[in-house]
Amino acid sequence: MDLTARPRRLRRDGIRGLVSETDLSASDLIAPVFVDATTDERIPIGSMPGHERVPIDEAVDRVAEIRETGVEAVIVFGIPESKDAEGSRAWAAEGVVQEAVRQITTETDAYVITDVCLCEYTEHGHCGVIEPHAHDEPTLTVENDPTLELLAKTAVSHAEAGADMVAPSSMTDGMVGAIREALDEEGHADVPIMSYAAKYESAFYGPFRDAADGAPAFGDRRHYQMDPANSREAIREVELDVEQGADVLMVKPALPYLDIVRDVRERFDHPVAAYNVSGEYAMLHAAAEKGWLDLEETAYESLLSIKRAGADLILTYFAEDIADRL
């Protein structure tokens, strides 16, 4: 037995930090913020302990709380005062996200990213335009091309309100190109796009739907989000977004898809983001509540593993808690 190689030599106190390969810091983290135009007080989100929907006039306070922990960036989701078939409040100049972003960017130094999608704004809860009468049909399709124009209008309205970056999440083919073109035409060539490039149709999104009130009223999102069985397709998806001008490439969810994070990291030189989703957050909280897991340790290890897999940025509901520890 050859024992000249002893990896344990480098695991002692004092040297562990020096040889550590992965660093997690508060500046890697993006905290989601839910702004709700239907309420004038904060509403706790049951399945996401520690998170709340906040009214528009508390958005600034909410972001200030996040900034105090050392987290510098937020992604804003909106719950509109009303919904319709098209999702027209998504691009309204006085819409919930636009109003919140205006206030946050005026009163804080936070880097503000906005989620660009229609599902929180449509009565049917899908991420785009649905043909009239489709409600009666057993198979549902969200119309791809008519949706592009609405996403582009939404992204422009966010940029006009002051958003530093837009993040289209609807998995509409051509969405990055359509948004890039519209932003450039409207004088927002300096606003980058973080594309939800490989977004899977995942059961881990459950708690988010409580938070953003975005569950589809019927059907599911299998026709536009990716099949969890596929990885080569993810590369193809990401390639298309790169061709269309995406600046940051996101994989969502994170933990069940670390192989995809690694693949994207290896194939592309763009910054890679991973979304540690609501279900990944909720399950650690649920286990910790039962006393089965240590919440802070498992949360930290989760984020470290996402970073180790190749993510540069992590969107996570643990952002504040972990930043405090760091």
Ligand SMILES: [Zn+2]
């Ligand atoms: Zn959506």
